[in-house]
Amino acid sequence: MPPTPNFEDISQSVFLIPYSSPDDDSEEENETFLREARDTIDNDLEDGDLLRWEAYQSAWAKCLDKLQSIIRKLHEPVVEAIVEEVKSAYTDTLPGLPYPELPTITISNPAGGPSFFNELINQLDSSNDEVNPSTFVTHLHPVECSNIMAGMKTLITGFTDKPPDQAKTQFKRNSATSLASYDINLLDVWFTAVRNDREKHNTKVPSLVAVLHDFEQFNPSVMQDIFDICSLQIPQLPLIFIVALSSAQSPSYLHVTYPRSTLAVLRIRQFHVPFGLHILEEILRQTFFTTAFDPDVIIGPAALSFIVDYYSRYNPSLDSLLNMFQLAYLKHFMINPLSLLAKTTPAIDMLSTSFSFVDTLFGRLCTTKTSAAWHEQPLPTLIAAVDDAREVFHARVRKSRIAFEIMMVVHEFFARLGSKSIEWDSHHGTALLRIAIDLLKGRSTKHAETLSSLVRKLKFSEIRPFLDVLHAYYRDAPADIRDREEQHIDLFISGLPQEDDDQYSGKMRQLAIDIGDWLLNYLDELVQPLEELPLWELINPSIRASIISGLLRSHEFSDNVKNPEEINLWELPDTSILFRRYLDSGKMINVYDWFESFQPVLETQRRETLGPRKGSRRKRGKKVVGGNEDKWKLQVQARFIRALHELDYLGFIKHTGRKADHVIRTAFDVCDM
Known part of the structure; x- marks a missing residue:
């Protein structure tokens, strides 16, 4: 077990400071909290917090430099005009x-x-x-x-x-x-x-x-x-x-x-x-959805959806946008000991000193079918597998970016023709961001079919300009992209019939169909779900899984480590209690019925808290609330409203707009493990 950190050591750049409740008065209790906090991440490497801090600094510095350069470029015309006006x-x-x-x-x-x-x-x-x-x-x-x-x-x-x-x-x-x-x-x-x-x-x-x-x-x-x-x-x-x-x-x-x-x-x-949203769209496109830049950590679809929603509804400030990106990076490297593998893999001598870290990594890489084979492999094989997983992940993300760029090229072509190639709605504020987020989820079929259908319906005079646009994209693309697909475009161009051909109309119509089919198959091939890859969560954090895990098993994030079987419902935080009742409801939730199911749990909590229980002398028999029943009822209502608003902020409920006393459940297929 690592020793208690020396907070006076100026040579250290990062410390782990655990939460300490206000009731902890003695140094012995504080020492116990510190040991338990370190034990909760016992699968970390020695000095793992420092290694993850260095990995965070490297990843965030790379992303921040790119974000700031994009913002400067967006501001540059206005800044130059103001400077010229001053002169x-x-x-x-x-x-x-x-x-x-x-x-x-x-x-x-x-x-x-x-x-x-x-x-x-x-x-x-x-x-x-x-x-x-x-x-x-x-x-x-x-x-x-x-x-x-x-x-x-x-x-x-x-x-x-x-x-x-x-x-x-x-x-x-x-x-x-x-x-x-x-x-x-x-x-x-x-x-x-x-x-x-x-x-x-x-x-x-x-x-x-x-x-x-x-x-x-x-x-x-x-x-x-x-x-x-x-x-x-x-x-x-x-x-x-x-x-x-x-x-x-x-x-x-x-x-x-x-x-x-x-x-x-x-x-x-x-x-x-x-x-506005077009600025956010430009920043996200040039940072996470372009083949010209490859960040070390990819912001996942859930986090991007939250950022877009927060930016459009609450605070459209670029400074707050940078803060949200930084917090996403910081949170990722703070809670996941394996996140230090995002860019590099530690040396063999460092891994050999931490069996728990290697065991955790082994459990993430192998499956039930391959477990026996993995047990026979040496440690260098595990390191090579981590490096391969990182390269495979970045390769798949790169394919998703190529798919997005091709979709934008096709969309801009049809926009110049006056055709509607995207269904504009306000779900994510802008349709382009919605498409980008869907691609990260591995959902491209709907958007690809829309574009493919428009390509099949191209007029004869529009087929050659469309092929020229695609050819120009591949001509300027990196070599690994250009060498593979440019030959398909050249083949389509060479297949254009002459206007004096007797079968000109039939050949042109068939060519448009072939181009549309190729585009559909190509986009489906490029876009695949990232969650199917090994170690995907190290580079693409799953915010939704972390939130649901925290709500269902909040005791696992507490300093007081306790057997999950010993945790009662009344011992959970209010938001977790309300979320448990949330999972027992249907699609439409009556708020009053929800409150009625929440109130008995707090009554049980009150009885258990007031009754005798094991613990320190100072805490034994300590009353949480007074004896005034009216005040207690008001407190229960206030705690329910607070928990309800927290679930609302996290996006788990949606207001109907028709029934004031009902809300709609938005999260399904949640496994309570």
Whole structure:
């Protein structure tokens, strides 16, 4: 058994910290909890938590780099347009205006999150010369601008704290004789020094950019005064305001909230950060459904469905999306000791020291028919089998990605023709994501038959362009894909009859049928269920199986390891109790009947808890609830509602919309082992 970790050891990068209940008062009890927690993963390697942490870091870093590069590419057009607007704010102005306008750039970012503004600031900084920057940037937040004096001070000191010349020397101010830090003339004096230094060295005079974060939270009266004061100093002070809005672009919060007198002194340019399900679709396609990238861990269909649902219904933020991906990776490597095999296999000397780990791995690889043969194999054979399973899994996933790319090529071709090749619905928000998730489940027949039917009905004039599109895809595909299937396309192209052929119509119709049959068979061959492969859960986590296992056998995830036969129903958590009653119901569940079946279990729990039982003196006879029956009934109702909402959040029930007191069961064929 591993020793108790030394939490003061700075050389360690990861520790296993078990849960400890608030009632544990003695060090002896805490030590017992720690030993039991380590025993629950006794099939782990020595230092397995550290090895899994390193495997997680490697897998997540690879995925994160790809995700961030996709997000930067999606944001790049808007970022470049804003940077160009900043550069030309005081050079591209309208002549003949009665007074100069204060350049104001509004950025509508309903999804929120700092990722876009980090990219924008980095782009502004990267375009600057280190010695002579073309822009000085400062940031204002609502808490710093509670009144006009505080707001002006934050704005001015954000610039004046920077050195104005190449010598990087800062002004020495005398508080008795200097201007107040909230006086706009102080910024004027500082910028005069900057202008003189730039003219002396014959370089461009910089702009002053102020970024207003969470603009809806600013006091409008304070910002009106700040805008009015700053507008009186331009163009002597080349100020530019970048306004960060979390509301929709239309109607603009700026136009709705601020009076015409304030808007008249602003020259507003509006920009919109792309967001929505099409952004999520593009991110998922370029990360998990493309042959150009192969992540170490594949997000499974259940996890992807949850991510799509959460993104579309609750929080369409790219930062929260990255957090969900990271949590999925972290959870996978945290709870499964075998997950360290996702990318590499440990050496023989390391495996030979952990019989329980090897025994668990052996049990996952062999079947009842092959068990006797596996017992006779040496340890190197087991390592080779793990490596082969990893390669086979990635090869099958790669085939699924090829199938998805071909489906998208065919879909885009028919979309240009105006044909409906996909049944659009709101089950997953977008049909393309629904198809991608179905392919991970190994379900391609329905979508393949739809596309094959459309191919068979192609007009004669559309067959050659369709073959050219497929030929272009295989021409740009990797060699292992191109060499196998490009010859089929070449064969179809060579089989195109001449228009003066007497049997032109019949041959073209038969060719369209042959192409449709080939497409159907090819897609069915590419898409196979991942769950049929050995060790598939190491690379493609089964979130649904983990959730159901946790609900049915929650005691196995507890620190207090107990024989499953000794666990009574009343000892389970409320959600597990309600889920057990859920499995006993039909497709339509009456909520009141569900509550009536839940309440007796809590009554039993109450009696058993109040009665004498074995345990420590401190816990013996401890009351969980008071004697007030009314309070107890309210507590039972509250616990039922909480458990019901948890099952609802996990997706196990669906509201009918017709019967307020009924819900629909969504999970079937659950084996209670």
